[in-house]
Amino acid sequence: MITYEYPFNERIRTLLRLEDLFDKTAHFSQHEGAQEHHVALTTLFEILEVAGRADLKMDLIQELERQRQTLLAYRNNPDISEEALSGALYEIEQASAALLSMTGKIGQHLRENDWLMSIRSRAAIPGGLCEFDLPSYHHWLHQSAESRRDALATWLKPMLPLRDGLVIVLRLLRASGRPEQQLAKGGAFQMMLGGSATQMVRVTLKLKDSFVPEISANKYALNIRFARAEGDHKPRHCDTDVAFDMTFCNL
Template identity: 45%
Template sequence: MILYEYPLQERIRTYLRLEHLFIHLQQLLQRVDAIDHHFALATLFEILEVSTRADLKSDLLKDLDKQKHMLDSYRGNPAIAESVLDEVIHQLEQCFEALNNQSGKSGQSLTENDWLMGIRSRIVIPGGTCGFDLPSYHAWQHKPSQVRQAQLQTWAQTLAPLADTVHLLLKLLRDSGAPQKVIANGGQFQQSLPQGRTFLLLRLALDETMDLVPEISGNRLMVSVRLMRQGEENRLQAINEDVSFELALCA
């Protein structure tokens, strides 16, 4: 199955972008080649770009607090395992404390590193990090891989509270939605969303052997899915057959 996710609110869109970048960063940090470390730095700078949104830290702290209060209300429920509940609440409290204790925006210490910001200003220019443009960066890329890895891990660690918070909030959000089998009649599916409940994320699972691509749109009132098939040169073409897939709405 191929899983597709579609955010129904802007802040969830930001969380998903950050998670996507943190996953890439973690994979690149485990590699040893200089080219991989170059792209690790590029990913680090992308995370900084996304995380500079003024209200991001405030949104994350509010969502952590909201989740904690919601889970606290489950105490005493015989259908809930208290030990599991305590562990999740503890994780929420840890993330809240770590993020709240960071002064300023996430990654602020990185923006105060003149050497890193010099690379950041050049890396967006095609070929802008050539040896003749940034000789100190060229020299850094020739250092032993263990040295580069250690420095990259140190820089990435400054973003750890942000990464942990985003991963935990998205995990809890995904766990809130139960997948259901639905059918796209003639390749199209629409569903009205019930009033009084705010859905934040749509998750769609398609059998990869179908070779289909979903075009998803949605808002607080309705979600819509149109299934497409990739033809020559990967051009998408609408289908007119009935197709079943799994859909989960997470609130």
């Protein structure tokens, strides 16, 4: 199965982008190669760019607190596992405390590092990080894998509370809905939402069917047109019926 997620607002769009970037940074940081560490560092610069919203940290803190209050209402409910509930509350409280302990603008420690900022500015230029442009960066890439990993971990660590907070919020968001089977007749599906408070829709398909959903949506209407992914990976309009699962998510 393959799932496509479509956010209905800018806040969820930002969280999904950051989740993807944090995952990529963690993945490439774990490797030993200089090229993988180069990708990890440039992805870290992307996190810095996307996380630049001044209200992102407070948005996460407020959402975590709202979820904490919701979970507290389930205390002493015989249908709810007290152990699971306590674990979820502890996780939320730890994430909120870590976010509150973050001082200054997100990623300020990176902005204050002139060497990193010189790399960032050159990275915006196609091919701008060749050895003759930044010999000091070329030298860093030839250090031991362990020293590069340590450096990447040091630069990433102050931003981890942001990652931990958004992971909890997105996990709760994804778990908030239930999938329903739908059928796109002739490859098209439309649904009126009537001002719904939905924050994200998830469309799940069988991977072997090779259909790609092209989604457009707002709180009033949802439109999905399916295309067929051919051998050249260029989607072509599909005019056959497509069965899929759809989940509306809202915190």
